[in-house]
Amino acid sequence: MQTQDYIDGVLAKNRRIVAKTITLIESSLPSHQEMAKAIVDALLPHTGKAVRIGITGVPGVGKSTYIESFGLQLVKQRHRVAVLAVDPSSSKSGGSIMGDKTRMERLSLEQQAFIRPSPSGGTLGGVTRRTRETMIVCEAAGFDIIIVETVGVGQSETTVASMVDFFLVLMLAGAGDELQGIKKGVLELADAIAINKADGNNIEHARKAKIEYEKALNLLTPSSKIWSPPVLTCSAVTLDGIDEIWQTILEHRKKLESSGELAEKRRKQALDWMWALVEEGLIDRFYKNPGVEKSLPNIVKSVEKGITGPTVAAHKLLYLHDLCFSESDYEG
Amino acid sequence: MLIDQKIEKFVKREGRRPRILVSSMGKKRHNQDTRRLATLFAETGFDVDISPLHQTPRGTARMAIENDVHIICFLSTGNNYKELVMELAGALKAEQAENIRILVGGAIPRSDYDFIHSAGVDQILDSVRIDKEALNRLIDLFG
Numbered sequence: 001m002q003t004q005d006y007i008d009g010v011l012a013k014n015r016r017i018v019a020k021t022i023t024l025i026e027s028s029l030p031s032h033q034e035m036a037k038a039i040v041d042a043l044l045p046h047t048g049k050a051v052r053i054g055i056t057g058v059p060g061v062g063k064s065t066y067i068e069s070f071g072l073q074l075v076k077q078r079h080r081v082a083v084l085a086v087d088p089s090s091s092k093s094g095g096s097i098m099g100d101k102t103r104m105e106r107l108s109l110e111q112q113a114f115i116r117p118s119p120s121g122g123t124l125g126g127v128t129r130r131t132r133e134t135m136i137v138c139e140a141a142g143f144d145i146i147i148v149e150t151v152g153v154g155q156s157e158t159t160v161a162s163m164v165d166f167f168l169v170l171m172l173a174g175a176g177d178e179l180q181g182i183k184k185g186v187l188e189l190a191d192a193i194a195i196n197k198a199d200g201n202n203i204e205h206a207r208k209a210k211i212e213y214e215k216a217l218n219l220l221t222p223s224s225k226i227w228s229p230p231v232l233t234c235s236a237v238t239l240d241g242i243d244e245i246w247q248t249i250l251e252h253r254k255k256l257e258s259s260g261e262l263a264e265k266r267r268k269q270a271l272d273w274m275w276a277l278v279e280e281g282l283i284d285r286f287y288k289n290p291g292v293e294k295s296l297p298n299i300v301k302s303v304e305k306g307i308t309g310p311t312v313a314a315h316k317l318l319y320l321h322d323l324c325f326s327e328s329d330y331e332g
Numbered sequence: 333m334l335i336d337q338k339i340e341k342f343v344k345r346e347g348r349r350p351r352i353l354v355s356s357m358g359k360k361r362h363n364q365d366t367r368r369l370a371t372l373f374a375e376t377g378f379d380v381d382i383s384p385l386h387q388t389p390r391g392t393a394r395m396a397i398e399n400d401v402h403i404i405c406f407l408s409t410g411n412n413y414k415e416l417v418m419e420l421a422g423a424l425k426a427e428q429a430e431n432i433r434i435l436v437g438g439a440i441p442r443s444d445y446d447f448i449h450s451a452g453v454d455q456i457l458d459s460v461r462i463d464k465e466a467l468n469r470l471i472d473l474f475g
Binding site: 015016019020022023026027028029032094095096097098099102103104105108109114115116117119 | 343346347348349351370371373374375376377378379380381382383384385386387391394395397398399400427428429
């Protein structure tokens with residue numbers, strides 16, 4: 001298939017070609033990346049209208065089940081929903097197991113839904129570039145709601161928050177010590193917090209947790225002048241509160257649109273995108289640098305054996321990188 | 333050639349790992365075989381998708397297309413594997429995705445092998461004996 005075939009296929013909402021385009025974006029081959037760049041560039045003018053939602057939460061909080069209920073409701077309202085799962089678990093070998101669709105049984109069958117888990121195993125950086133570009137492809141293919149799911153560990157939530165309009169943090173009601181073990185950083189990113197699994201015997205706990213989180217959020221300086229993140233409760237099982245969250249997202253969008261904050265946010269995100277690409281490109285160049293490539297195994301071994309110290313080794317590698325930096329790096 | 337080398341070669345050529353969807357297309361719960369096999373595939377270096385329970389052949393085909401997998405591994409848990417395989421192959425063809433390879437695992441009597449192969453299945457694995465060596469042969473499907 002040629003570049004134009006991909007572009008036409010995506011714009012024609014062809015499911016197979018949308019999937020193939022995402023594969024191209026995720027590919028590690030330079031020739032594929034070159035093609036993907038051209039495709040994304042051509043699709044960019046067809047995007048910008050979709051609602052981009054990031055959803056995070058610790059493992060076990062019920063993200064997938066929540067997205068299943070939420071997504072089904074949106075589909076019922078005639079929206080077209082794309083779900084991208086960012087960093088599934090991966091094993092040592094570099095292979096990975098992606099089980100996200102196992103918990104989105106009904107949504108995965110909807111004509112108006114598209115679910116794509118992506119392996120993160122074995123790629124350095126990568127996640128940012130690929131997810132942003134994948135969002136562009138989905139938007140161009142007519143999906144008007146893009147949900148990016150990420151596990152609330154490591155750096156991924158900061159990355160995802162920097163590419164969406166609305167960042168939803170799912171929490172669980174514990175037994176009194178709700179705020180323990182929660183990173184302050186995650187709360188700062190949230191446009192709303194939802195206490196999930198607020199059903200059955202858990203309703204009372206959820207209500208208490210809601211008050212705790214509200215107190216915690218009050219202590220933070222809000223990042224927006226016109227939006228203070230609310231704390232909601234919901235249940236992906238009874239569906240209580242699911243619609244309320246969607247209404248909150250719509251209200252948030254309305255406010256940000258009319259105040260001009262949405263445009264500002266997206267401009268800032270374009271800059272984030274650029275920096276992320278620069279960082280990823282630097283890492284990529286480091287590993288592809290012939291001088292580094294040649295000496296890396298020996299230096300690694302030497303540090304492992306305790307012969308060379310980590311500081312000296314790092315300096316040496318960076319020096320090698322600078323040394324081999326050539327004009328040819330500018331080409332292409 | 334060792335399987336690690338084959339996978340490495342595959343990645344260099346395709347730009348990604350071989351991706352496989354494991355589906356039992358049955359009504360039963362995921363059995364021990366599904367989990368064991370998914371883990372084995374992942375440990376070998378595959379990217380593995382696991383399909384939901386109660387997945388139909390059509391749903392399996394659709395998931396294979398969205399996730400853009402190279403192979404579907406259908407783990408048979410019942411007696412209706414012939415129908416399921418035919419439906420799966422048909423659903424893939426309807427979406428112009430017949431280049432996705434099908435692999436069947438399970439207790440399939442030898443007398444049915446010809447039928448299943450002719451329905452579009454590339455390889456049949458005796459699920460009791462799926463090991464790295466069997467996976468090594470699987471990679472050969474991609475040359």
